[in-house]
Amino acid sequence: MLDGQQGSGVTSPPGHVVCNVGHLPTAHDEDLRATVRSSLDIMNELSEGDLDSHGATPGFMANLLCVLPKPGMRRPLLHPGWQSVKEVNLSVWTDEQAAASWYRKSHAHANIVADHQQGRLRTFGNLLLTLKPTKVVRQRRCRACAAVAEGLFTDRCPRCSAPTFELPAF
Numbered sequence: 001m002l003d004g005q006q007g008s009g010v011t012s013p014p015g016h017v018v019c020n021v022g023h024l025p026t027a028h029d030e031d032l033r034a035t036v037r038s039s040l041d042i043m044n045e046l047s048e049g050d051l052d053s054h055g056a057t058p059g060f061m062a063n064l065l066c067v068l069p070k071p072g073m074r075r076p077l078l079h080p081g082w083q084s085v086k087e088v089n090l091s092v093w094t095d096e097q098a099a100a101s102w103y104r105k106s107h108a109h110a111n112i113v114a115d116h117q118q119g120r121l122r123t124f125g126n127l128l129l130t131l132k133p134t135k136v137v138r139q140r141r142c143r144a145c146a147a148v149a150e151g152l153f154t155d156r157c158p159r160c161s162a163p164t165f166e167l168p169a170f
């Protein structure tokens with residue numbers, strides 16, 4: 001998980017989500033290594049690459065990678081014995097233009113796309129979706145009475161006025 005825009009004061013709601021669900025049907029070791037390495041390279045670029053004056057990638061809010069193995073019936077001694085692996089990668093942006101601008105410049109993204117298209121990945125297939133939020137609701141929780149407080153910056157409970165737990169932008 002990588003949070004973007006920390007400390008930048010940007011409060012835009014999420015407006016564009018890139019969702020890539022990768023499937024490695026045999027839990028192929030080299031494909032798994034290459035795709036996870038690529039995701040980590042991408043997160044490094046997002047956190048250390050072409051940053052704005054606030055030290056953030058413009059428009060980037062968060063990136064979440066989940067690696068979900070399907071366990072096998074047998075478990076060999078020196079191998080996890082996975083039947084397959086799913087990789088769910090969510091990349092959250094303020095808007096489509098910011099995402100497109102970043103993807104056009106990313107070396108790490110270009111490298112894994114080239115591996116994918118030129119057959120260096122041997123088993124990896126994927127579902128690529130771009131998602132547009134239809135509603136954004138942020139709810140904080142009261143530290144004292146556990147009531148819900150609507151809003152990203154609602155730091156006092158509407159019921160008892162106690163402080164609420166903080167909530168990150170994503």
Ligand SMILES: [Zn+2]
Pocket residue numbers: 142143144145146147157158159160161162
């Ligand atoms: Zn309360």
